[in-house]
Amino acid sequence: MTVTVAVDTTGADLGPAEVAEGALIAARQGVASRLYGPAAILSEVVGDAAGVTVVDAPVSIAKEPDPAAAVRAHPDASIVQVARAVGAGEAHAFVVAGATGPALAAGLLHVRRAKGIHRPALALPLPVPGRTPVTLVDVGANVESRPEHLVQFAFMGAALARTVLGIERPRVGLLSNGEEPTKGTPDVVEVHGLLRERLADNDRVAFVGNIEGTTVTTGAADVVVTDGFTGNVALKLIEGVSQTVIGGVRSAATSSPMAMLGGLLLRPALARFKSEIDPEGPGGAYLLGLRSLGVVPHGRFSRNGFAEAIVRAARGVEGGVTGLVHDDLQAAGALRRPPAPVAATAPSTGAASATAASSVEPII
Amino acid sequence: MTVTVAVDTTGADLGPAEVAEGALIAARQGVASRLYGPAAILSEVVGDAAGVTVVDAPVSIAKEPDPAAAVRAHPDASIVQVARAVGAGEAHAFVVAGATGPALAAGLLHVRRAKGIHRPALALPLPVPGRTPVTLVDVGANVESRPEHLVQFAFMGAALARTVLGIERPRVGLLSNGEEPTKGTPDVVEVHGLLRERLADNDRVAFVGNIEGTTVTTGAADVVVTDGFTGNVALKLIEGVSQTVIGGVRSAATSSPMAMLGGLLLRPALARFKSEIDPEGPGGAYLLGLRSLGVVPHGRFSRNGFAEAIVRAARGVEGGVTGLVHDDLQAAGALRRPPAPVAATAPSTGAASATAASSVEPII
DSSP: OOOEEEEEOTTOTTOHHHHHHHHHHHHHTTOEEEEEEOHHHHHHHHTTOTTEEEEEOOOOOTTOSOHHHHHHHOTTSHHHHHHHHHHTTSSSEEEETTOHHHHHHHIIIIIOBOTTOSOOEEEEEEOOTTSOOEEEEOSSSOSSOOHHHHHHHHHHHHHHHHHTTOOSSOEEEEEOSSSSTTOSOHHHHHHHHHHHHHTTTOSSOEEEEEEOGGGGGGTSOSEEEOOHHHHHHHHHHHHHHHHHHHHHHHHHTTSSHHHHHHHHHHHHHHHHHHHHTOTTTTOSEEEESBSSEEEEOOTTOOHHHHHHHHHHHHHHHHTTHHHHHHHHHHHTTOSOOOOOOGGGGGGGHHHHHHHHHHTTSOOO | OOOEEEEEOTTOTTOHHHHHHHHHHHHHTTOEEEEEEOHHHHHHHHTTOTTEEEEEOOOOOTTOSOHHHHHHHOTTSHHHHHHHHHHTTSSSEEEETTOHHHHHHHIIIIIOBOTTOSOOEEEEEEOOTTSOOEEEEOSSSOSSOOHHHHHHHHHHHHHHHHHTTOOSSOEEEEEOSSSSTTOSOHHHHHHHHHHHHHTTTOSSOEEEEEEOGGGGGGTSOSEEEOOHHHHHHHHHHHHHHHHHHHHHHHHHTTSSHHHHHHHHHHHHHHHHHHHHTOTTTTOSEEEESBSSEEEEOOTTOOHHHHHHHHHHHHHHHHTTHHHHHHHHHHHTTOSOOOOOOGGGGGGGHHHHHHHHHHTTSOOO
């Protein structure tokens, strides 16, 4: 199978052309893509290169404040066309540069939720020095989550770590305020118990218990599970604190002639360190729990980050990430049960249809 | 008034003598203290120095897994004696080296909650480069909090920033997953509305709205309010990420002879940067919401950190931190209403006594 990735190019800070350059890099690594955006700009970059096609879709809703409304109001928007193409099987995965909200809204509407999944989640493989990235999930697809959602996030994150990051038996940790199983909110304590039970003797995923903030970046777990509010705060803190410390080192290196010379001599070694923690490395955030895999590289990424996103999306498809999630959840008894057919549940029709209705409600 | 600070010396990693050395430094800055711990060890350090007295209290519960039970089971424990001394007015504030749980449990029992306060909170002034520390509150006194608790935490944190850190009109921010007032869990959105209302036109405290993780360490707010679970995760992430990045720079500086030379030349400038973000600088975590101020320096601190804790505790007392909190909450209409007298609420006695009971229940 040749994997084709549908790509929305309109949300990149450097413009659609930069995403197209990324698609050319991916094509040279054997991954085909269909680029959606302003065709004139995209075609000028792509030319007649093999493996990259262009679809004219100049309407962008990447910066709309209410993505769910925008997705419904603009059926011709690039992200909506991307999601429809994936939903129709014309592409195997999607990459949306710089627009998490629209990607999630369009994905829910046109790619649709995978069978047995409560809620999609956003997983971010966080580059850490000297190690494989640590996957943080959920980093903000959901503001509130129930314990059974977090259990699914654990399996989703593990399947991503296996297929996209190549970790054979990912170690899953639960983010909490202490290592003991009794630490955390009542929900977190419940999730701990559920994960311990459902990941006991699982030969594809290991549960290492609670993880504190101190060890997230030291590799105590390959996958760190948390609710979308805490995960989003955590991700942005990691970004902010890294920049503050790196900024402090940079000012130190300009504070005196001697320090400047030191900084100059240290520069090549620091560049290697900075490339180790380059957020473009793992390709961006991964949208899990839909019928096809989505990747959302940050809007400020360069062509290299967009190329990573496209190549890794293909790797996830080839590794069968959505099937793996389903199989693992089924084996663990953690799939969402479908709403009972109306005929069989005459006395509780109200509850059943409420479940069905909530299953298509956009959550952002 | 000469302020006297009661100090539990038994939880320090470097031993009680290191805390006693800190008390001597504080005494030279005019702050008197009473040291609780093994008298023989403490007296050897203190000698006949002015302003420092020693109380023999060799029983330590600093490392007990269940602090609330330990506080009740060991009335002779050093921290319990410290809390009793403060509760009885023999000292004006307390410092407990390295034992947050016991400090909170003993404080609730013997210092007691301040009038009108729902829950005590733990506030951590976080050292950030080039600025006054940013106070994060709650960093873990409570695992779960209601919106009205977070509103009180905002006033407590602001009063601490004013008295202990010398910030004239602290800017309070609410930690969330986006800057817009609509971002966050329903509780966070409610807190946002309450703070906007209650801090409107307040000439002692400003509300700057939601703060994201990216700007916590860049000084977007002087006080960052959050629930104890998120705050504890955040604090430990900040610690972990700082160490990871500093560790990465350190390894870079030993990766080649040229880089080692660069590191050597840069060392004095980096030492200044590291001292700017030294966690010992602000003295540790502050226990707010009791009738007297408590400070919990980290167990691994040196004498300098313990001295800061003692001196800053006195500064808080001199600035009238507990009175300020009460006055501000009263002016804002955010004091907890006392349970109605039983006689007046005959039909709802059950509810009233439940409130009264929960008011003495240790929350950790």
